[in-house]
Amino acid sequence: MAIVLIGPPAAGKSKVGKKLAKLLGKDFIDTDAIIVRDHGAITDIFAEHGEPYFRRLERAAVLEALAQDAIISFGGGAVLDEHTQQDLKSHVVVLLDVDADSVEGRIKLDGKRPLVPDIESWKALVAARRPLYERLADRRVETANRPRDQIAQELAKWIHSGKEFAE
Ligand SMILES: Nc1ncnc2c1ncn2[C@@H]1O[C@H](COP(=O)(O)OP(=O)(O)OP(=O)(O)O)[C@@H](O)[C@H]1O
Ligand SMILES: O=C(O)C1=C[C@@H](O)[C@@H](O)[C@H](O)C1
């Protein structure tokens, strides 16, 4: 069984996932990184082939990742796939959440997300996805104004306690 981090773009899934894996002594897998490894930069894939093609590559990356007993950070939209939604039922799913005001600075920093070039598009995209993120998650963690180390430690404690199986 894997521990899967889902949530809005720039919520901190990749950064926190890496730290959590280290704390738990598990492998870390990032579905965006699998796609980049096999197919090149995400912005290029979107520009050359469009979103539906990207989502097919993403579904393959999700399958590769979920086959392993690891900490897995999903790309922000990986949960849109209905097969992936079904698959997540047999894994521990954590929603890393963040509000628009707190994410604004993070988004501006890199400009690497083709679907969220600015904060207005982030808001619209996250509003549309929020019910899905919340439905799939076993636990929700607020990341605004909290250091990544603290978030990773809180999650590691929760996993160690075994409570994720009872809740
Ligand atoms: N708790 C935090 N506090 C402040 N900044 C953060 C925090 N978590 C992440 N960041 C910053 O936000 C940016 C996005 O983080 P990260 O890449 O981990 O997000 P993500 O959820 O994986 O996004 P994506 O959906 O695009 O993969 C990075 O610049 C990171 O340094
Ligand atoms: O939220 C999204 O749909 C995306 C988030 C990123 O992690 C990448 O997977 C890509 O930019 C798409």
Ligand SMILES: [Mg+2]
């Ligand atoms: Mg990421």
